[in-house]
């Protein structure tokens with residue numbers, strides 16, 4: 483009659499949500515065994531600065547959100563919220579079209 487409480491062997495969604503410390507994250511049997519080498523603070527820079535519009539001409543700002551190969555960084559990496567990630571996407575695309583940012587590097 484003993485019902486086993488079985489955990490799924492691997493849930494990829496857990497990994498995606500890993501940066502958020504949920505309840506019981508610091509528990510004894512929690513997932514505290516692997517710590518990321520560097521933890522970024524998950525705050526959206528644009529929300530902090532209360533920017534409603536991301537200017538595509540502000541290339542120095544946009545360069546923080548593309549990799550050195552010219553690709554956009556994910557919001558998981560940068561901590562940008564979903565609203566501002568959409569604005570950032572538009573701004574980067576516009577900046578590429580006027581040749582202020584590269585589409586790709588090498």
Ligand SMILES: [Zn+2]
Pocket residue numbers: 526527528529530562563564565566
């Ligand atoms: Zn934001």
